Amino acid sequence: MSENLASQLSVKPSRFNMNQRKREAITGYLFVSPWIISLLIFTAYPVIASFFFSMTDYNILRPPEFVGLKNFQNMFFEDPLFWISVKNTVYYALLSVPLGLLVGLLLAMLLNQKLTGIGVYRTIYYLPSLVPAVAATLLWLVILDPRLGLVNQGLRSIGLAPVGWFQSAVWAKPALILMSMWLGSGSSMLIFLAALKEVPQSLMDAAMIDGAGALQRFRHVTLPLISPTILFNLIMGIIGSFQVFGTAFVATGSANTAGPLNSMLMYMLLLYRNAFRYYSMGYASAMALVMFLVLVLITALTIRSSSAWVYYETAGRQ
């Protein structure tokens, strides 16, 4: 190595390198500055403003008036619809998330086979995920119509009583969950499929040689190796289910009604109603803040719990 090269490779930074690195850093920041500025203006500012408005009485037509924690007090202790919406949303999340994961995984396992035309089947099962939520809901309103819908016609043909579906206080939420599974399973199926493809065949072969049956191979080989993917889908599913809005909005016909006995009054629907029907922006902002904190807490708990059941190949169970 020449002396010049040795000196150039020296760790001690020269004044020239500092200026060069500084210039490169500044150049980098300048390139990302449009994105950072738009993030600050269109995301961070509204979030911070929402925190502020949550402690005000604000109807957008008059300046906000600071009221402290009054919105939160109303929410937790005086608004019966708040607890109805929480109950409905938790019910929806508790059923739709596990079912969505299960259906997505089962579909992925079915589609993870070497069959002629398997690509066509994968496309068919993924297509519902591409349907816009509004169009899908209108479609399901027809399918689940109590009088003329396909499902009730099928029930009648086998001698069963028709179900009210969206017109029944008992069946409205299951109808929403059914619809969400049809809409959402394709995406989770695709992600699970990718994870299943990463399971090394050598491990499966080794397990077979050791005498493991299909169920044992799934439980002791496949499941641990796809557990990070399950964690991802679980977190995304929880966040998505708590924020369900579009399907409930279209199924109820408007934000002013929420199905029989408020059975489809989801948290985001109530938030929308307070914001854009009653123009109580302060109260709606308070609801948004509570939703944010709850989701942060649930996500943190889920990630914390993952150390007990998620297996990372590079580090084992963390």
Next chain:
Amino acid sequence: MEEKNETQTPLNRRQFLKLAGLASSAALLAACAKKATETPAEVATQEAPPAEKVTISWWNQFSTPTCVEVFPKVVQDFMTLNPNITVEFEISGGPPGGGDYMEVLLARIAAGNPPDSITLWSPPSQFGAQGALMAIDSYMESAKVAKKDAFYEGPIKSCQWKGETFGFPASAGDGNVFFNKKHFEEAGLSTKREDFPTTWDGIKDISTKLNKKDDKGTIIRTGFVPWTQRWLDPVWTGLNGGQVFDPQNIKYLIDSENNVELMKYWLTYLDDLYGGDIEAFNVIATWGDVYPTGAFNLGVSSIDQSGAWAVTDAALPFDFEVAKFPVGPKGTKSITGFWPNWFALPKATPHPSEGFLFTEYMSTDGWVTWYINGVMDIPAWKGAAPDIYCKAVETMFGLERAKDFHKFYTDYLNDTATMWTSPVEDFASTTLGQAIDEILHKVKSPEQALKEAQDTCQKKLEETMQSS
């Protein structure tokens, strides 16, 4: 390693990209900068002198083919009468540029950049109380035709809050009962309007005769289902001598004895005629809808309720008659309700004088033109000639019937329920609807459900009054 000589070229790639990043950041900041425009107050005082040409904007929610055909002619008539005023508008169902009409409108009002004239499908009393609209009393005093007493009393009150007027009711399509004459003939009932029952017991009695069930006992046709139209709730309470909201004393009266009696009556109606299970009953058909796919239109219901506009809009495929609402045990006379198309001027409208002239025209002569050439949405203005009628009704039912319907609806407008007068109208309507739903589902008694609705609405009213 030789130092790159970056100064040898005038502008190298790295420098160009750096400058591009700076320029785009500056452009983004400039686009987000507040516009240096006049404040609304300054704009409002800088109105053009009368002879100068002024362009005003009109926002509306109309979108039907008939609206697209007729409203431009109505606006053109106004511009012909006022050659110095040009009206910019579109009949697209929403604000220019799209989006939810009320959301965009309120955002523009809040930003101090509203249109000059607007139509509303929620009462001006509500928005005026919240500070979104301009009070027009001083303009009305000097107006040519749009004085306060030029409109039917009920509809003009829907535009008033605490003595100030915040808009005009252009239309006052009033509610009424529709009945299927063929079903009545088959049941041996008179099809004359004057023979239609005038009491709740009377309509329940003929509903019993009109009800039909199949071999399995499933209802295949009903008489009348009274609880189906939320906008008519103030009418039904008024028919029993009650009220939902008292604008004079600014208080809710939801849980009054009269209203509890109304709910109990509806429960016995449900039990005696329709099996007692509201969900099982609702599965049979879409009750309370005179439009195609609704039970009445399909012949599954013999009697229904709607507004005057339904005469032309509902396209009923059979011969029908209209009648007044029956009166409850504590009621004294038949009253109706109305659902106007309101016109108003937003707060800080740029051209209030010209905007008022346009709004006045559209709520008076303009709406009469629309009524004659469009759909049967009764003008709320009493100054219309008494012999007008809707040509669409004449085409569908003949001249005699068109005149008869016009007289029926305009006469009925003299007896209206107190409605659309609350500053929390939307909130109260939703809350009352939920209470009625709970009562019909039998999860709460009428006393309990109405008391809770009363407390909720009164509290919301007091909070709104405090902050307004």
